[in-house]
Amino acid sequence: MRGVSVDADEDATLDGQTRRGTTTQKSFGRRALGWLSEGAIIVIGALIISTLLRSFVAQMFLIPSGSMENTLQVNDRVLVAKFGGFQRGDVVVFEDPGDWLGPSQVTENPIRVGLEFIGVLPNSATEHLIKRVIGMPGDHVKSAGDGAPVTVNGVALDETSYLYSEGGVQVAPANIPFDIIVPADRIFVMGDHRNQSADSRCRLTNVNAGEAPGMAAFVPVDKVVGASVAIVSPLDRISTFTVPATFAAVPDPEQPAPADPEIREASPGC
Known part of the structure; x- marks a missing residue:
């Protein structure tokens, strides 16, 4: 009788320990699952916020060429605002309006594509360009060439603060x-x-099918991503953009902008 009693107590003790062990494992599993769920929610939330910022607030771009030197250098990373509009003198990023660039060289690395999409890495695709706005709709822009200044609505621009040297x-x-x-x-x-x-x-002097002569030279406003606000990388290049003072002297055009460009003088190529 005493032996049976001891065996029963031992069985009860072992059974209790097993239940406690199982309960502990289940509790840890529930906590781990909770941590994973919270982590997933944080990551997804961060991705959503990043995507919204990229889509509606700002986006980074990588500078691939020297066409904007010395203002911008190759491999600079530029932050572009997608709100607030732009004006004469701003440095803007815009989508290729048609045949300004060769075939797009899109990265095939899926990780980089994803990081560029959510805005962690700057956009490295080649379907965007970056230039300075010289003329807005209706502006009269001209130059006599041979080193003569560019004039806008009759005012000669002093471009010494930003032209390449x-x-x-x-x-x-x-x-x-x-x-x-x-x-x-x-x-x-x-x-x-x-x-x-x-x-x-x-x-x-370019002519695109279905467009007025010379229209190919002008960037559609709806192709503009936004104005550049800062160089954010490399560290020794960090700076903000301001509109050069010379543009403040340019008056608004006297006449409404025409539907088609008025090309009074032009030369093929550059």
């Missing part, structure tokens, strides 16, 4: 003559390194 020698504002009126809903853009930028002045 090397060894104390600055590029000319314009080497070819042009004289145009910017059409409605379009802008006229130029790179700060005028000798390395295939911009609006280079396309004034």
Whole structure:
């Protein structure tokens, strides 16, 4: 009888320990599942916020070429605001309006694609360009070429603060003559390194099917992603953008912007 009693007590003790062990394992499993759920919610929330910021607030872009030197250098990372609009003198990022670039070289790395999409990495795709806004809709933009200044609505721009220079020698504002009126809903853009930028002045004689002659030179306003607000990388290049003072002297156009561009003088290419 005493032996049976001992065996029963031992069985009860072991059974209790087993139940406590099982309960502890279940409790730990529930906590681990809770941690994972909370972590997933945080990650998903961060991705949603990042995507919303990228879509509606700001986006980073990687500079691939020297067309905006010395303002921008190759591999600079630029933060572009998607709100607040833009004006003459702003440095804007815009989608290729048509045949300004060659075939797009899109990265095939799925991780990089995902990080670029949510805004963790700057956009490295080649379907965007970055230039300075020289003329807004209705503006009269012209230059006599051969190093003459660019004028907007009769005011000569002093571009010495941002045009590319090397060894104390600055590029000319314009080497070819042009004289145009910017059409409605379009802008006229130029790179700060005028000798390395295939911009609006280079396309004034281009003709696209279904468009007025020269329309290909002007960027549609709805193609503009936004104005650049800061260089955020590399660290020694961090700075903010301001509109050069020379643009403050430019008056608004006297006449409404025409539906089609007025090309009064143009030369093929740059």
